[in-house]
Amino acid sequence: MKKTGGQILWECLLKQGVHTVFGYPGGAILPAYDAMTQYPIRHILVRHEQGATHMADGFARATGQVGVAIATSGPGATNMVTGIATAMLDSSPIVCITGQVGSKLIGSDAFQETDITGVTLPITKHNYLVTRADDVASTIREAFHVASSGRPGPVLVDITKDAQQSSAEFDWDGAAPRMRGYRPDYRPAQPDFEKAAALIREAKRPVILAGRGITLSGATDLVRQFAERTNTPIAMTLLGIGGIPANHPLNLGMMGMHGEAWVNTAIQEADLLLAFGMRFDDRVTGNLKTYAVNAKKIHVEIDPAEVNKNVKVDVALVGDLREVLADLLPLVPAGDHPEWSARIADLKGDSAVRDIQNLPDNGHLYAAHVINDLWRETSGEAVVVTDVGQHQMWEAQYYKHNAPRSLITSGGLGTMGFALPAAVGAKVARPDAEVWVVVGDGGFQMTMCELATIVQENIDVKIAIINNGYLGMVRQWQEFFYEKRYAATPLVNPNFQRLAEAFGVKAMTVSSRADVKPSVDAARQHKGPVLIDFQVEQEDSVYPMVPAGADLHAMIRRPSPIVETAAD
Amino acid sequence: MLHTLAVYVEDKPGVLNRVASLFRRRAFNIDSLTVGHTEQPGVSRMTIVCDVDETSIRRVEANVYKLVNVLRVDDLTTLPSVERELAMIKVAASPESRSQVMQLADVFRARVVDVSADSLIVETTGTAEKVDRLLDVLRPYGVLEMVRTGRVALARGTQPAPTVSDRFAGYDSETDDSHVSYSV
Numbered sequence: 001m002k003k004t005g006g007q008i009l010w011e012c013l014l015k016q017g018v019h020t021v022f023g024y025p026g027g028a029i030l031p032a033y034d035a036m037t038q039y040p041i042r043h044i045l046v047r048h049e050q051g052a053t054h055m056a057d058g059f060a061r062a063t064g065q066v067g068v069a070i071a072t073s074g075p076g077a078t079n080m081v082t083g084i085a086t087a088m089l090d091s092s093p094i095v096c097i098t099g100q101v102g103s104k105l106i107g108s109d110a111f112q113e114t115d116i117t118g119v120t121l122p123i124t125k126h127n128y129l130v131t132r133a134d135d136v137a138s139t140i141r142e143a144f145h146v147a148s149s150g151r152p153g154p155v156l157v158d159i160t161k162d163a164q165q166s167s168a169e170f171d172w173d174g175a176a177p178r179m180r181g182y183r184p185d186y187r188p189a190q191p192d193f194e195k196a197a198a199l200i201r202e203a204k205r206p207v208i209l210a211g212r213g214i215t216l217s218g219a220t221d222l223v224r225q226f227a228e229r230t231n232t233p234i235a236m237t238l239l240g241i242g243g244i245p246a247n248h249p250l251n252l253g254m255m256g257m258h259g260e261a262w263v264n265t266a267i268q269e270a271d272l273l274l275a276f277g278m279r280f281d282d283r284v285t286g287n288l289k290t291y292a293v294n295a296k297k298i299h300v301e302i303d304p305a306e307v308n309k310n311v312k313v314d315v316a317l318v319g320d321l322r323e324v325l326a327d328l329l330p331l332v333p334a335g336d337h338p339e340w341s342a343r344i345a346d347l348k349g350d351s352a353v354r355d356i357q358n359l360p361d362n363g364h365l366y367a368a369h370v371i372n373d374l375w376r377e378t379s380g381e382a383v384v385v386t387d388v389g390q391h392q393m394w395e396a397q398y399y400k401h402n403a404p405r406s407l408i409t410s411g412g413l414g415t416m417g418f419a420l421p422a423a424v425g426a427k428v429a430r431p432d433a434e435v436w437v438v439v440g441d442g443g444f445q446m447t448m449c450e451l452a453t454i455v456q457e458n459i460d461v462k463i464a465i466i467n468n469g470y471l472g473m474v475r476q477w478q479e480f481f482y483e484k485r486y487a488a489t490p491l492v493n494p495n496f497q498r499l500a501e502a503f504g505v506k507a508m509t510v511s512s513r514a515d516v517k518p519s520v521d522a523a524r525q526h527k528g529p530v531l532i533d534f535q536v537e538q539e540d541s542v543y544p545m546v547p548a549g550a551d552l553h554a555m556i557r558r559p560s561p562i563v564e565t566a567a568d
Numbered sequence: 569m570l571h572t573l574a575v576y577v578e579d580k581p582g583v584l585n586r587v588a589s590l591f592r593r594r595a596f597n598i599d600s601l602t603v604g605h606t607e608q609p610g611v612s613r614m615t616i617v618c619d620v621d622e623t624s625i626r627r628v629e630a631n632v633y634k635l636v637n638v639l640r641v642d643d644l645t646t647l648p649s650v651e652r653e654l655a656m657i658k659v660a661a662s663p664e665s666r667s668q669v670m671q672l673a674d675v676f677r678a679r680v681v682d683v684s685a686d687s688l689i690v691e692t693t694g695t696a697e698k699v700d701r702l703l704d705v706l707r708p709y710g711v712l713e714m715v716r717t718g719r720v721a722l723a724r725g726t727q728p729a730p731t732v733s734d735r736f737a738g739y740d741s742e743t744d745d746s747h748v749s750y751s752v
Binding site: 117146181182304309 | 578636637
């Protein structure tokens with residue numbers, strides 16, 4: 001049956017299981033929007049196309065399904081660039097559909113023409129320019145396949161206006177992906193399994209490094225079984241958080257630049273690192289020359305281009321983590337490392353006295369207190385979507401996540417402005433989940449226009465602004481490394497409560513610790529979006545901190561009156 | 569050291585751009601890149617010479633193979649292979665010096681393919697080293713213009729080169745070659 005390219009687009013999206021898209025219309029995508037009215041699709045009208053991509057990304061991170069964003073040509077498409085790059089760096093499966101000027105106008109600098117496939121070439125897993133209605137179905141199917149298979153990532157499909165308008169035979173089955181080159185189905189060779197098993201048997205001080213891959217491949221249970229069987233502690237990357245329950249006795253917590261001291265010390269003292277679905281980012285390794293020098297390294301990774309990129313490994317098992325672990329587990333005997341466990345317990349005890357939760361309440365409102373109280377009031381069961389900066393690190397430290405996909409945050413690209421739109425995507429994907437946005441006062445203002453989307457679409461997210469009146473993480477670096485020259489970091493902010501109210505969002509302002517829990521409770525009881533402006537200590541810093549490029553064990557420790565008194 | 573990769577790609581718009589962009593983005597140095605049709609319709613072959621160390625070439629291979637339009641990557645560096653480059657060199661040649669230049673070309677088994685009043689064009693095929701040596705001897709006469717194709721290479725015999733998928737995975741090309749419609 002003949003259909004227009006625009007109709008074929010929606011037919012394909014429905015067949016792919018898509019019921020919600022995030023988008024913004026415009027001239028070159030109008031035929032597709034016009035066709036949309038004939039299909040049972042929920043369209044979330046954003047206020048900026050960057051928001052649409054973050055929403056699609058949040059949707060994908062919350063569920064593992066492909067998120068879809070849609071925009072027009074030119075500025076609509078270029079506004080998506082930040083969101084696409086964010087999804088690329090964190091391996092998030094999204095498909096972005098953009099309109100393009102008519103195929104005969106391509107290359108003529110027509111109104112709202114941008115070479116968006118050229119622009120996004122290095123920040124997409126793959127992209128397509130479709131100029132004929134006949135190619136719409138096969139391209140959409142291929143785009144979903146590429147986005148969601150292997151190491152997931154963003155795919156952009158640019159469809160010319162005439163391809164949306166003209167008609168073609170719609171043949172779903174005939175449009176099945178037939179790709180000659182793309183086959184991400186790697187399997188490690190058997191000898192490599194045996195090499196890995198031998199290293200695991202010999203290890204006295206092993207540590208598992210668990211990244212986003214453990215969730216992406218659905219291997220969280222296998223990683224836990226592996227850890228329990230071999231009694232191996234697990235250090236999490238930022239994006240690994242939630243993959244293993246925080247309350248699991250073998251879960252050490254987050255590693256890296258703002259990881260707890262015992263985690264980084266354990267990595268540096270280890271004799272075997274088992275990297276599961278992580279990529280040795282500079283934020284987790286610190287100085288590569290001194291990184292875990294005494295450890296053998298086993299890297300289980302689906303992307304061969306990540307092997308030996310930053311850290312040279314002894315055994316690389318390239319393949320899907322779940323399949324690899326299923327094959328590896330029977331080769332590994334049950335084991336125990338009592339001395340190693342005792343050493344780690346010592347390290348933990350040493351750090352506990354520095355924990356801000358153990359300090360007496362001096363009347364100041366610290367961000368860590370806000371996050372800790374939020375964790376308690378939500379029983380650790382909320383989906384928390386964070387932005388980027390100090391609050392993000394405090395969230396990672398003080399909100400104890402027990403479920404996969406319960407922390408959604410921009411790790412690799414570190415995209416400020418991510419949280420609010422990504423939370424919309426997460427809430428739409430999981431309407432029954434309690435979704436909290438934890439966001440700084442700086443990042444909130446980058447995409448706060450999406451408050452209007454939240455109201456228009458009645459998205460029930462709760463927003464906690466950690467407001468310290470600074471671009472806090474940059475200020476912290478200025479304090480530590482630039483002698484407190486606070487260049488361009490102080491913020492003169494709007495009244496967030498009144499701002500939210502102007503959008504039609506219920507809002508509160510909290511500046512004392514005693515008010516934190518009641519405000520969180522009030523927000524939870526309110527049906528609909530709520531914003532709380534937590535006015536916290538202005539010049540607080542995130543500890544511990546490994547300065548960029550420093551040795552992982554060379555942390556700036558959390559100051560503690562108890563420790564400092566003891567040292568005197 | 570110089571590594572020679574043979575890269576089979578789908579013959580689609582923008583593929584050269586994707587490969588070139590990858591080398592730029594990952595800061596891998598391309599020494600030369602040639603591209604042309606193969607014996608298979610719809611498949612082009614690139615010969616890429618890049619100057620990187622042994623660890624980096626594995627990353628180059630893996631990254632190139634990751635591109636969706638790339639069908640296969642062979643590292644010909646350590647395999648017995650035939651490597652050739654074509655050069656055309658326009659040399660200043662007066663009626664007096666012309667015969668000397670032609671004699672030199674002859675020694676190098678190069679051919680004179682154009683003669684004009686004050687210059688001639690010498691065409692040669694061979695390894696990069698041979699082209700370099702010919703250039704050295706022609707330079708005193710005055711090299712006016714030159715064009716080189718960059719290296720093309722073919723493995724000798726019928727042994728398929730180990731591919732990136734062989735190297736990183738126990739991939740069995742005999743049982744699963746449904747996606748690949750050509751053989752080396």
